Amino acid sequence: MATNCGGSVETVKKNKEDKKRLRKEIKVSHTLLRHEGINTVSFPTKNLAVANGGLGNGVSREQLLHVLGQCGHVECLLMPPNKPYAFVSYGTVKDARRCQTSLGGSHLLCQGQTITLYFCFVEKVDYNYNFTCSSIELPPGLKVLEDFVTSEEETGVLESLDWVSLNNDVTAQKSLKHRKVKHYGYEFLYETNNVDKDKLLPGGLPSACDFVLEKCLKENIINIKPDQLTVNQYQPGQGIPPHVDTHSAFEDTILSLSLGAKTVMDFRHPDGRSVAVVLPRRSLLVMKGESRYLWTHGITPRKLDVVPAVGGERPGVVTCDPRDLTLSQRDTRTSFTFRKVRHTPCDCGYPSACDSQQPCWTPPAPPLPRSDTDAAQLESRFVHAVYEEIAGHFSGTRHSPWPRVAAFLRSLAPGALLLDVGCGNGKYLGVRPDVFAGKMGNWGSQRPPASPASLIYGWYTKCTLNRLQDQVDAAVGCDRSQSLMQICAERGFQAFTCDALDVPLRSSVCDACISIAVIHHFSTQERRLSAIKELIRLLKPGGRALISVWALEQEYNKQRSKYLKKTKEENGCPGKDCGTIPPPQVHAGKDVSLVQNDQTTLSVHTNRTTFSSQDLLVPWHLKGVTQKSPEPPAHLTDSVTEPTSGPILHRYYHVFCEGELEDLCRKVENVTVQSSYYDQGNWCIILEKTDA
Template sequence: MDSNHQSNYKLSKTEKKFLRKQIKASHTLLRHEGIETVLYATQSLVVANGGLGNGVSRNQLLPLLEKCGLVDALLMPPNKPYSFVRYKTTEESQKAYFALNGKEIEDDLGQKIILYLNFVEKVEWNELGLQTLPPGLMVVEEIISSEDEKMLLKSINWAENTDNRNVQKSLKHRRVKHFGYEFHYENNNVDRGKPLPGGLPYICDSILEKWLKEGYIKQKPDQLTINQYEPGHGIPAHIDTHSAFEDEIISLSLGAEIVMDFKHPDGVTVPVMLPRRSLLVMTGESRYLWTHGITPRKFDTVQASKSRKSGTITSDVGDLTLSKRGIRTSFTFRKVRQTPCNCNYPLVCDSQRKETPPSFPESDKEASQLEQEYVHRVYEEIAGHFSSTRHTPWPHIVEFLKALPSGSIVADVGCGNGKYLGINKELYMIGCDCSQNLVDICRERQFQAFVCDALAVPIRSESCDACISIAVIHHFATVERRVTALQELVRLLRPGGKALIYVWAMEQEYNKRKSKYLRGNRISQGMKGALSSNTSVQGLFVEQMSDVDSQDLACSVPSNDDLQEKGCNSRKVGNSKLPIHTNRTSFHSQDLLVPWHLKGNPAKDKPVQPFGPDGSHDPGPVFHRYYHVFCKGELEAACQTLSNVSILQNYYDQGNWCVILQKV
């Protein structure tokens, strides 16, 4: 196209729309992943929407790219909704850029997506390094023959029980049978005094005896749980209760392969391939300290090599693809423990844990003491480690701060390490927090911050244009103290000023982040209207960070009548002890203690080391933070009790209930 023709050329509406989306994809890659695109042609392209993280396999993408030229490399990072392709020549990459940009394809689930390609100067990917199986974990391939597999699967009668030898249940996402003892999911335990008649199925006797003789297991199990999983279903991350079972837990995978994720309390995650007819044996650290779970999805990220074996899934982005799940049946054998557990992990052992949870506070004084011990003191101890996990700003909070007029005075009440204090350089922001160590981190980063109580902030009334309170209000132990904290935010605002408030949600939507790369998050109608149409961060990625910490992922009744009407149907805590939450599981109580596993040097801002000096995994001390997690409508109802306030928006943001209110 010559210059005269180019100057007279006008883009159509469709072309303008596509260009906006392509630019948005480029901005999103830079903001979230640090991937910088260029406007001139190179040999390498980044393909937005064409990644393992949004259902596009290597076998699907590679032939499409090869139609445009000789592909030198196709790099598909695990769990990311984009990939990189490098061609032999720049001419070939240009051909792909024009031929495939805006091309609509179907992912492996049959959903339509649109590819957006941009040139990149260089392709870099930080490999995760060589991963090893968690200590004490063993995977034995081809532990049984195909004939034995067929025999075992055929022996399962999923019809109605007639002999009372087992307990059969249909859970939400799978069918289950228990033999020997019924496993109670409500407390993750068994009733030792009520064995099921008949013991384990006779068909298992010879197989177990063989494993004992060959040394794969050291004791004969007396409890069996059979689970049947449809594609797309999984199990939450968990640790089998220490006091319920002996050290050795084994699981036989039949019918289909699966990837099981093991996670250490320090955050190290190891995906482990369990091939069909393989035996998983968990003992020691892998059994007592690491959680294990299966992410609900219809595809697993696996090695593309045909000789697929058990073991860890590497981070070789040049050899990863998707594997469609099939119907999997697992036989999990355990031996019921008759004496208390005396493992080497007392801090996470229910038999050895000596800490007694505090009672629910019945007065303001008791609430203050609870917060002092289980909020203020804990954050002083974990400040450095906590700060190292708080580095990614949340898109909607960034939106709020960047939409404020230049020169606005903004208070961040409960600022933590100050990650939001420098978001918008056009604002005058000041932070405050109850933790001296966190405030010190803010000051080291050249932010204005001071120590104070969020119930009595030493800032003049009506002096702020805006306030933010991110993951703070849920640390107050009574409804009255939570309302007082909200009133204090309103007091700081001038008439017309706005406050943004985030609190943890009781209704954690685990494993439901299915939004496509440019499809946006599912948000409330109120939020949709408030977000700017030209934002480049409106939920474009599948994996947005949650202020529910990676460690935390797992109802007391408010006394206020309005909260009871609009809150949730919750059970009273009364004088009972507060429950201790199991990390990375759903919440079962509104008022609870959430464990924090401290790693590395507790000095502030020191890097966290996941291993001890001898190379072994060191669990480190465990601290417990008090939380009141909010039910749907509860935060909004609390704000409605305030005078001179109008609620502009309320919405759910990846594990949090959020409100934007305005002082009128």
């Protein structure tokens, strides 16, 4: 009797596991259909979709092949870039079926996390995949010279560095947010993105690097010896924002030697073209002409790079070919960037991106709005138009979610429907990694495809929403910027374009809403209040909203905010804020108050200083972007005090004083304040919607 009872329990347990796996496979099928237009089939074939077995989950080609090979001969494995799934083709249907039954629901340890694999049959796998970026070539003037130094030479150069002692008079050593850095010859000043050409550091360039420069001269890579060196040390997960080295600061050719580890550097043209280039260990990157003057270059902060599976240690472009992609674990990399300081104005052939050739033009400052029409026009010029211009540059500087926002998102119950109003590049839409395909819930066979349209047009029935709560987390974003919404789409997020004052979703549909660094862009109290009311309208009773705005008090409880404390390597304000290149220092510690026709106008803020007014314009220095017309629009200016490498765009902000956000929220009906707090220069509040 005991044996029979034990067998029954085991059978029940097995049946539960089989049912759970079947539910997951159905969910995978609907996600593939919705996001990729890929139909799964109920009958066995040689081809399988591998859910959770993609590069986007941290699974490498080698690791997945090792697992899949246990079931038979793998003819082809497709791993699309940044996707959480892959496709495998076996030699026989029998092998594919063995894989589906024996490996479905199995666990895989990847990057310290346990991944569960699920498999669905597909009728065919398109081997002639349309590789939209497989023909991309290196930017003009860019070269990557492999094995430029030997292993012994690499060891000698790295051992010559002293990161322990801080002899700032010689090397101007700094610890920046994203890396450690040393300067030789001349110190690179992140305040101006330039060098002090009258202040030569003692000691010159280190003698350990002499052989590198002599080789460059001998092989005609350069015709004049560099006199400035910046050494950056990157740990895994660190990077550098996209930028163009200032034209007026340095001559044409720039050299960068990669030691210790390889990496992937991203290059982007002003027209939107982008190229990811593998920089192997001990290689020399040479940037001349267009690649030096026009294309931005940067390193995305991450611990894994997508690289070619064949020849991944060789220099070259990372294509979109899913037949030849895998992951590469980053290690400590030290780069040596050699440049020649320029002592005459730059006369390159790229005047639209050249700070030496930019005209000095200053627009009239706008007045404070007197009506809702005035406010809408001001926001159109100094918020909406600006973010359309800077979307790519802005997205390249926004990677890590704020910890307390991430904590709020992780506190949501399973199945919660989240809306991020003003989502930008969508960095908060991926905080919950437990959602397959990332971003929006899976709806089951009896539901319409999950999309913003289904929210907009009311396709969610009460029954549908109740079933959703038992199954998935769904995160949807919206933003006023079409360019940022395009970036969200490219990253696989569910997002749509709309105004935060008029979100085209049904009332009481969301379990949670967040508005991070958005409401401070509305230029009147009435419009800021309307934005909060719109958030509450979208919430279900009991739903919560997290709102953050920029604070007037950048020093609070005797603690300076990171905005004031951070080095000026990054011109970043909280949220949708300042760019990576600092604005001109007009009057330190003051906002420049402007008066026009006896009417007070907006002040122009000086970055990294305390605020002296609540309504102001904050500059963003745009790099590597061609102006669209010879007549600069009203929100563009150029620095008249320091040379820059691109136009300066001004964004409107209303910075909130202590208690102002709470007072505003108390004007909203059917809402209670759960908590409010100060977080690194921002006022934040969590609201709960009550029953009417």
